[in-house]
Amino acid sequence: MITKCSSKWDIFWIFLATRLILILVTYFGSILLTQDLHGSTPVNLTTMFTSWNRWDALVYIRIAQSGYHPPLDLAFFPLYPLLIAAIAHFLGNWSYFAVGMLLSNGMLLGAMFILYQLAKEMGGDQVARRTLLYLCIFPTAFFFFTAYNESLFILLTAATFLALRRQRWWLAGILGFFGILTRSTGALIIAPFLYELWLNRERLIAPWRSLLSGLIPIVLILFGLLLYCIYCWKLAGDPIAFATVQLRWSRQTSWPWRGIWQNIFELFWNQPFGSFNEVHVLLDLSATLAFIALVIAGRQQIRASYTLWTGLLLFYYLLSPSVWQHDALISNQRFVLEMFPAFITLAILGLRYPRLHQALLWIFPALLATLSLLFMMGKWMV
């Protein structure tokens, strides 16, 4: 399906306007929060933008620049740093972070075009526009702006879903292959893949060749995982090093309610009012509970395979909480960005309840600016 010209403009508009917000936050934030009002020392452009080079971005850039340092680096899947390296290698050392940021933003734009199609099928143009808007102004959407792999992952998974919707199984398999090379959760896409195949079983089963052309691409996805396992084995002697190193961040398999319960306990009983950990716990817990609510609210509104995908992602993150940290749901506020169908649900709800839409429109950008500043100043880690 071809995106209409007016829709293209809408997509570009949302993309550019939200980039502008983040640029303004970068400019004013890095001056007003670091310089004295009466001072005259300028903050140069490089300092402004490298203030986004923090936490995982630093790791991705380092991997792109000098390869994996096992074992901890292996938690970071290779496609994103590979793409950065493929371009920045020719431009020189200075360019790695810039390329990372450009890639991240370029991938977001691509993801927006694909998401538009998927959301439009669910509820029309207005739902599609609002889905993109909510995604781009979501409080942690600054991860699409800096050198994180979230945009690439959302691009690849949304594209896989679009290919599945068009019953282009091979293309879906190839995209899924790249998806799993981007993040470990990419493997979960096999479930919605199988579900979509099941929905088309009557058409596929009759000629066995069709059945094969539907099933074999799934192997491609597994092949992606296998490739990375081999790489981990060669580098660290452990084919699932990417999973075992998660212990370093205290992540271990637990009952899915453990993380939620632990955060509730921390928030209401353990943390004194006004502590650093309390804020972390509150934000991650609210993001998790809100997205659980969205999965439940969306199960009748959106395609079942989308609900399955969001549900599986949530389940996966809940199964592996960071049990020895105060914030057991650490990073969930970033992980929820990957659950694009929840944003479609939010858009549908926003259409039904205009007051919700109005509230999100100004609450999200204000929180986005706040968390962006905290990230830039190195006060925030997710």
Added chain:
Amino acid sequence: MKRAPVREIVWLFIATRLLLIFIAYISYILFTAPKYSNTPVDIFALLTSWNHQEVTSYLRIAQYGYRTPADLAFFPLFPWLIASISHFLGSWSYLLVGTLISNTSLLGVLLIIYYLIVDALGDDTAQQALLYLCIFPTAFSFFVSYNEALYLLLVTGTFLATQRQNWWAAGFVGLLAALTRLDGIFLVIPYLYELWMLRTHSGPHIRALLNTLLPIILIPLGSTIYAVYCWQAFGNPLAFVQTSASWSHALMQPWQDIWQALSELFCPHPQPFGSPTQAYLFLNLSAILGFTFLLILGWHKIRASYSIWQGCLLLFMLETFTIGNRDSLLSNQYFVLTLFPSFITLALLSKQYPRLHYALMSIFPALQAVLGIALLLNR
């Protein structure tokens, strides 16, 4: 006259207050608490984290009165109101009372602006204008203990009274406005304009003419009362004007100042990229140019007395503050908040251009968060 949708307005009011509280909570703690610790920040410091810049001046005046001539730049009604309540509650209460007065005044402002607009422009435009006012980048000054909300309440109250031809009420509220800020005295001009528009009705009867003209004296009386106070306390009735002159510059054509700011931003003498002066110039200049632009665009769209008021204030602002002076820059960003008709124009424009609405809805709250956090951290 249409009844105000009180529920909607109260909802907007409460939601914007909650957001500011939440942003203060997140940012104050994460910026000041030790990383990854269970140690709480000082709760008193958190609760008083907005107590910076002009807030401290108002609270000091409320608590100890005017002590130096520099204090006279801060007009008396707001600190007097704080003092009149906090005096009975104790010294702990000054900041709380100031904040409550500010926020209650804002609620009043929202209701009054709604009444001012709704009959002429409809419910949608009225609510949109209120929304823009609440999410404007410097709208957090309605939340903290600044006099902006009280002043705007009195200004819009004067307009409502003149529109309803309740001249004595308009005069009295105008007097209070003139006791809140220096530019309150300019309310005389829209008052006279509204009278002029009604001249055929009140012209022939002397009594009616007196009833409509006499109250106007009350407005400059507000400034006179303050002048008398300055004379008694510091021996100079115009001390408040001269104190304000510490921000001001020799009178020059308004566009000279704008031109100077433009030349400092772009050429021939640009400020270095990323300097604090450049950032403040950007903020200040975009506020002044944006609101001037809105004045022009709104000229035939909104009530003429509103445009006249806007024009007077903009001229006053350009004549009083230097764009390049950082202290006045801060004041200017708060100052434009009182140009309430611009928010009406903005609402009209955004109905015409929905993309503008979405852009404003995203950019305004984001900038409000940045500027609010800068104030919280006393930057």
